[in-house]
Amino acid sequence: MKQVTTKPVVAVGRYTSPDRMVSLVKNGVLDMIGAARPSIADPFLPKKIEEGRIEDLRECIGCNICVGWDHMLSPMRCTQNPTKGEEWRKGWHPERIPGKASDDRVLVIGAGPAGLEAARAAGQRGYNVTLAEAAEELGGRVARESLLPGLSAWSRVRDYRVHQIRQMVNVEVYPASRLTAGQALEFGADHIAVATGAHWRNDGFGRAHQFPIPGVDKAGVFTPDNVMSGVAPEGPVLVYDDDHYYMGGVIAEKLRGDGLEVTLVTPDPVVSSWTTLTLEQHRIQARLIELGVGIEVNARLAAFGEGVATLECVFTGRPREVAARSIVMVTSRLPDDELYRELAGDPERLSDAGIASLHRIGDCHGPATIAAAVYEGHRFARELGTEPEDIPFRRELTELAAEFALP
Ligand code: SF4
Numbered sequence: 001m002k003q004v005t006t007k008p009v010v011a012v013g014r015y016t017s018p019d020r021m022v023s024l025v026k027n028g029v030l031d032m033i034g035a036a037r038p039s040i041a042d043p044f045l046p047k048k049i050e051e052g053r054i055e056d057l058r059e060c061i062g063c064n065i066c067v068g069w070d071h072m073l074s075p076m077r078c079t080q081n082p083t084k085g086e087e088w089r090k091g092w093h094p095e096r097i098p099g100k101a102s103d104d105r106v107l108v109i110g111a112g113p114a115g116l117e118a119a120r121a122a123g124q125r126g127y128n129v130t131l132a133e134a135a136e137e138l139g140g141r142v143a144r145e146s147l148l149p150g151l152s153a154w155s156r157v158r159d160y161r162v163h164q165i166r167q168m169v170n171v172e173v174y175p176a177s178r179l180t181a182g183q184a185l186e187f188g189a190d191h192i193a194v195a196t197g198a199h200w201r202n203d204g205f206g207r208a209h210q211f212p213i214p215g216v217d218k219a220g221v222f223t224p225d226n227v228m229s230g231v232a233p234e235g236p237v238l239v240y241d242d243d244h245y246y247m248g249g250v251i252a253e254k255l256r257g258d259g260l261e262v263t264l265v266t267p268d269p270v271v272s273s274w275t276t277l278t279l280e281q282h283r284i285q286a287r288l289i290e291l292g293v294g295i296e297v298n299a300r301l302a303a304f305g306e307g308v309a310t311l312e313c314v315f316t317g318r319p320r321e322v323a324a325r326s327i328v329m330v331t332s333r334l335p336d337d338e339l340y341r342e343l344a345g346d347p348e349r350l351s352d353a354g355i356a357s358l359h360r361i362g363d364c365h366g367p368a369t370i371a372a373a374v375y376e377g378h379r380f381a382r383e384l385g386t387e388p389e390d391i392p393f394r395r396e397l398t399e400l401a402a403e404f405a406l407p
Contacts, residue, residue, distance in 0.1 A: 112140020114362025
């Protein structure tokens, strides 16, 4: 464009690195940097760059949840910025947060996306916070998923929050510290948030099967959790995707990259169908085809054993067989909520221990998107010491918008 016009040129491209922005302008490629998604993830991006606060940038991870919610005609959400879409309805400022309401102590159990955000935001409010994580590494699901093909940017969800927490003298972090209910009660906290995550089911329960699939030999059945923890299924592998977001396609790509013969089976007409909303579906299916992943659409898993998986057409029920020594079930997840249930199951013990409130947040509450987990962690911290209102979504026009509205 610079070669055919003397006008200033601006472009977008998820520019989040200030070094890259400066080099594009200095080298004459662009005159201005456009930042759409980076400004959703961090509306104060230019200001932070101006002030040299590069390490405070909340970098967009490119997940397109913002686009997806827009396509669903729902209030926009952002994985990195939980205040997105709540600036007007709830008055949530992306950088500022009201100070603490008391000197209460907060214990957050689990340092995945929800727990990290809860600890960060409660710490920003000035509460004394302890964050305990069972694993040696912080980050929960984003730490594990960011090692899968194409998901390295997921680690930014952890990195931004860990960096912020490290600046706070009032937030203590204990990795490799799995707490029992008794230890949590003895901790001396006034408020407990349990953010212990979720795990993938291995019984096939998902959208097409509202019950565990009978006739599946569990010996060769794996889950994304197994694959992420380094377990290598024997090929040929069938990836059964009844979840329809990114995980099925990503697991198929990883296993194919490991040199296995892979077939992705889905009851939907295309692979990773939900990613149509995030504008990724076409690219995902094209990539799997290029990599040589076999694709079986409109098919339910009916049975598995002795090197063969039986599929049935979702329209006719007609069966067909596919060679498979292993299956990776990408169907649905269950909350890891045993600790929460044990604590919540004995209100008297909670009250004797002086616990004023107990919450479960993130995937431990309801397995969902990373954006939903970050949102719930943030909401927990925002509402600490307040009487949260059930605020309806506001649809009325502001005075200014009304002035320009069409009749
Ligand atoms: S939702 Fe994802 S892609 Fe959209 S701005 Fe936030 S981090 Fe970036």
